[in-house]
Amino acid sequence: xxxxxxxxxxxxxxxxxxxxxxxxxxxxxxxxxxxxxxxxxxxxxxxxxxxxxxxxxxxxxxxxxxxxxxxxxxxxxxxxxxxxxxxxxxxxxxxxxxxxxxxxxxxxxxxxxxxxxxxxxxxxxxxxxxxxxxxxxxxxxxxxxxxxxxxxxxxxxxxxxxxxxxxxxxxxxxxxxxxxxxxxxxxxxxxxxxxxxxxxxxxxxxxxxxxxxxxxx
Amino acid sequence: xxxxxxxxxxxxxxxxxxxxxxxxxxxxxxxxxxxxxxxxxxxxxxxxxxxxxxxxxxxxxxxxxxxxxxxxxxxxxxxxxxxxxxxxxxxxxxxxxxxxxxxxxxxxxxxxxxxxxxxxxxxxxxxxxxxxxxxxxxxxxxxxxxxxxxxxxxxxxxxxxxxxxxxxxxxxxxxxxxxxxxxxxxxxxxxxxxxxxxxxxxxxxxxxxxxxxxxxxxxxxxxxxxxxxxxxxxxxxxxxxxxxxxxxxxxxxxxxxxxxxxxxxxxxxxxxxxxxxxxxxxxxxxxxxxxxxxxxxxxxxxxxxxxxxxxxxxxxxxxxxxxxxxxxxxxx
Numbered sequence: 001x002x003x004x005x006x007x008x009x010x011x012x013x014x015x016x017x018x019x020x021x022x023x024x025x026x027x028x029x030x031x032x033x034x035x036x037x038x039x040x041x042x043x044x045x046x047x048x049x050x051x052x053x054x055x056x057x058x059x060x061x062x063x064x065x066x067x068x069x070x071x072x073x074x075x076x077x078x079x080x081x082x083x084x085x086x087x088x089x090x091x092x093x094x095x096x097x098x099x100x101x102x103x104x105x106x107x108x109x110x111x112x113x114x115x116x117x118x119x120x121x122x123x124x125x126x127x128x129x130x131x132x133x134x135x136x137x138x139x140x141x142x143x144x145x146x147x148x149x150x151x152x153x154x155x156x157x158x159x160x161x162x163x164x165x166x167x168x169x170x171x172x173x174x175x176x177x178x179x180x181x182x183x184x185x186x187x188x189x190x191x192x193x194x195x196x197x198x199x200x201x202x203x204x205x206x207x208x209x210x211x212x213x214x215x216x217x
Numbered sequence: 218x219x220x221x222x223x224x225x226x227x228x229x230x231x232x233x234x235x236x237x238x239x240x241x242x243x244x245x246x247x248x249x250x251x252x253x254x255x256x257x258x259x260x261x262x263x264x265x266x267x268x269x270x271x272x273x274x275x276x277x278x279x280x281x282x283x284x285x286x287x288x289x290x291x292x293x294x295x296x297x298x299x300x301x302x303x304x305x306x307x308x309x310x311x312x313x314x315x316x317x318x319x320x321x322x323x324x325x326x327x328x329x330x331x332x333x334x335x336x337x338x339x340x341x342x343x344x345x346x347x348x349x350x351x352x353x354x355x356x357x358x359x360x361x362x363x364x365x366x367x368x369x370x371x372x373x374x375x376x377x378x379x380x381x382x383x384x385x386x387x388x389x390x391x392x393x394x395x396x397x398x399x400x401x402x403x404x405x406x407x408x409x410x411x412x413x414x415x416x417x418x419x420x421x422x423x424x425x426x427x428x429x430x431x432x433x434x435x436x437x438x439x440x441x442x443x444x445x446x447x448x449x450x451x452x453x454x455x456x457x458x459x460x461x462x463x464x465x466x467x468x469x470x471x472x473x474x475x476x477x478x479x480x481x482x483x484x485x486x487x488x489x490x491x492x493x494x495x496x497x498x499x500x501x502x503x504x505x506x507x508x509x510x511x512x513x514x515x516x517x518x519x520x521x522x523x524x525x526x527x528x529x530x531x532x533x534x535x536x537x538x539x540x541x542x543x544x545x546x547x548x549x
Contacts, residue, residue: 056504063507066288067324072345075335163447168335171396172443175503 025211032204039197046190053183060177068170069177075168082106082165083188098203101195103188106161229307236305240298241522243270259287270294296348309417315376316410321350322377323406327399329358330367330390363389364398380405393448400440400457407433407459420524428517433462434491435510441472441481442503463488478503 361367414425
């Protein structure tokens with residue numbers, strides 16, 4: 001009788017474990033399909049963003065003139081990259097053990113420690129602002145400087161970096177060229193999302209294969 | 218007493234005006250552009266252009282074609298026609314035709330100076346220069362370190378020399394100074410061209426005053442919009458506007474203090490000829506402005522052909538000939 005109960009208990013726990021495994025497999029499959037769907041959607045988004053960027057660049061070339069926008073004006077002097085890519089290696093903290101890609105945009109060339117130039121500037125400015133008297137600025141976008149001053153300064157800094165990178169085409173550039181720059185910037189962010197999604201897909205796919213191999217064995 | 222005026226009527230400019238009107242008849246039509254828009258590759262474009270006046274310039278180009286090749290050959294057609302007209306022209310038409318090239322010279326000078334600042338090879342830069350703006354010592358521009366040297370070494374012997382009086386400083390050439398130099402030169406060139414046309418008088422003065430005023434106003438608007446959010450101060454911005462045009466002087470004063478596109482719209486809508494241009498755009502939008510100005514310019518250029526026997530007809534002819542290049546420049 002006791003053996004029968006033990007057998008029933010064992011089979012019950014096996015059933016629970018089996019159901020748990022199946023649940024985990026299904027979850028992985030769903031995750032894989034979700035990431036595949038996101039990957040394809042991001043690809044569509046990337047191609048339309050790039051197309052828009054190229055069209056805006058051609059429009060800027062038409063309005064500013066061929067001599068003002070061409071490949072021979074690109075700066076060959078040594079200079080640091082305005083945007084860098086960081087790859088986080090997979091470790092035990094990641095569920096899937098997949099690498100993760102992160103973009104650091106408009107990082108200051110003099111700031112070696114920042115992983116994002118915007119964050120460092122925000123920290124410095126907040127430190128300065130807390131010690132000095134603050135002026136109120138009336139505008140349609142006004143909020144108290146204590147809450148909104150830092151993001152505005154960060155935006156200004158980012159705008160300056162954007163203008164600096166466009167300065168090889170001249171200081172007074174068409175709004176279309178600025179739009180083209182924004183489009184290509186968005187395309188770069190989309191590329192990073194695609195890379196992360198692809199990494200998730202591969203990792204999930206490996207998990208599923210392992211589980212299927214384990215089930216067959 | 219009658220002096221047999223009919224014997225000498227149109228004796229100087231008649232041949233060239235006929236040539237120009239012939240060139241106008243050879244411009245691409247709307248159906249040509251529709252065909253070009255449906256092309257899927259550059260060989261298709263070459264095939265469609267072979268039936269036009271550009272055909273003879275493209276027929277010997279081997280496949281695979283490149284966009285720059287098509288642009289180069291189409292530009293070569295324009296340059297050949299221009300040179301033929303310049304050879305046949307007498308004064309004052311020859312001076313008028315030379316004035317047309319000064320804008321391209323300014324663009325070439327700025328291209329060489331900017332490219333040199335970015336450590337590009339001079340030969341690479343010379344290949345990108347517009348052929349209508351070439352002059353003998355252009356390659357020497359790469360040697361100059363500041364505007365004073367630029368003037369002393371190279372530009373003193375060119376037609377651009379008189380335009381440099383406001384630019385000569387010993388400041389090093391950087392992006393901002395080059396931009397100011399470009400716009401100051403162009404301002405001086407437009408004002409000089411305007412004075413020349415006024416001196417010619419008659420239909421030329423009437424037509425060219427309207428076109429050059431429109432160009433000056435358009436430049437003022439573009440400078441204003443492009444300088445929003447940059448380091449260019451209001452005073453510097455004001456100095457870059459030409460001293461003629463519909464917007465001169467009160468419109469310029471208002472444009473100099475504009476901080477966004479809607480303020481620019483507010484200024485321009487006070488001038489009836491520009492109300493229709495800004496009416497096509499929604500609030501906060503600036504991207505369609507170039508297209509709207511371009512359409513207005515083409516309308517005015519076409520109206521110039523309604524006049525007979527004036528040098529400005531030739532200037533109008535050279536502008537529309539550049540239009541087909543735009544289709545190719547957008548690329549496929």
